[in-house]
Amino acid sequence: MRILVSLFLIALIPPPAPAASLDVYVIDVEGGNAKLVVSPSGESMLLDAGWPGFDGRDTDRIVEAAKAAGLKRIDYLVVTHLDVDHVGDLALLSSRLPVGRIVDNGPLQTTGKGVEKRYAVYSAIRDKLPHTTVRPGDRIPIKGVDVQVVSAGMKLIGKPVKGAGQANPACGTAPRPDEIASDREDNMSVGLLFTWGRFRMLDLSDLEGHYSYGLGCPGNLADKVDVYFVSVHGQAKGSSPALENAIQARVAIMNNGARKGGDPQTWPVLRGAPGLEDIWQLHFSVAGGKENNPPDNFIANPEPANCQGKWIKLSAGRDGAFTVTNSRNGFSKTYRPRTGPAAPRLWKN
Numbered sequence: 001m002r003i004l005v006s007l008f009l010i011a012l013i014p015p016p017a018p019a020a021s022l023d024v025y026v027i028d029v030e031g032g033n034a035k036l037v038v039s040p041s042g043e044s045m046l047l048d049a050g051w052p053g054f055d056g057r058d059t060d061r062i063v064e065a066a067k068a069a070g071l072k073r074i075d076y077l078v079v080t081h082l083d084v085d086h087v088g089d090l091a092l093l094s095s096r097l098p099v100g101r102i103v104d105n106g107p108l109q110t111t112g113k114g115v116e117k118r119y120a121v122y123s124a125i126r127d128k129l130p131h132t133t134v135r136p137g138d139r140i141p142i143k144g145v146d147v148q149v150v151s152a153g154m155k156l157i158g159k160p161v162k163g164a165g166q167a168n169p170a171c172g173t174a175p176r177p178d179e180i181a182s183d184r185e186d187n188m189s190v191g192l193l194f195t196w197g198r199f200r201m202l203d204l205s206d207l208e209g210h211y212s213y214g215l216g217c218p219g220n221l222a223d224k225v226d227v228y229f230v231s232v233h234g235q236a237k238g239s240s241p242a243l244e245n246a247i248q249a250r251v252a253i254m255n256n257g258a259r260k261g262g263d264p265q266t267w268p269v270l271r272g273a274p275g276l277e278d279i280w281q282l283h284f285s286v287a288g289g290k291e292n293n294p295p296d297n298f299i300a301n302p303e304p305a306n307c308q309g310k311w312i313k314l315s316a317g318r319d320g321a322f323t324v325t326n327s328r329n330g331f332s333k334t335y336r337p338r339t340g341p342a343a344p345r346l347w348k349n
């Protein structure tokens, strides 16, 4: 009888739910930025909203990705900085997908290139919504994933994140890139380090190499990551060889357009970093040519004209394994968890 009761109780236990994943839709916004992060908890975070205008093209693409992810709202919209290819059309977006909270780097600090007008339009809507200003070291409390702010407002975290602080031999050989004075707003970028179990990914938005170098030298403040979202759409000014050597990304994903980002100088730096296995791109870069671009299967939109706006989807497990899928043709590749000893540390924490 006791056995029968036990069997009956076992039958009542629901089957295990499918393994949860951390998903990222790297949405094609033609050389701008829009990445939709879906936490294993089901909460969501949109990093930037693409370009305004173009008949709502980028909002349409974000809504389409949200629909594919089964989302009815965006819990956090992170506006990494106020350049036109990131700030999107918040009025239109929030009319189509409710936004729970806006996260940004605070009041406008730069001038020129129309940023004052853009900020006025953006902040009028932002100020009607729940809003948080973040600083390096802060966390964005999306449930299920640790999201740490590593850069914001031209500042970086001052000490290594937990577990980081390793010596970075590349500091001795790869000098700090020169400062590009043309776009201060890029360096206001909110940069985020995501950790879920053993899986880690780094997105510095448009932080230029001159600034991101400080995350890699003199010691590695961020530690190794599995996925690196290439800074500044793959423009040369986004590269910092010392940082890219420090983080040892296995996969780099570039949010370039056909004719924006994807500078020929970028690939040798990415490919020269230890541990890099593949580069995935939203577009074939015309400037890069066949000799630099990865094979077509790793490119969501290979044709320079009549773009279909296909995304790249990343899906990561808690054990550090992850899969990247090209939504154009379904080509996907799974990367098994990383193994191997950690590098010696400079700092203790």
Ligand SMILES: [Zn+2]
Residues within 6 Å of the ligand: 031, 032, 033, 083, 085, 086, 206, 232, 233
């Ligand atoms: Zn940009």
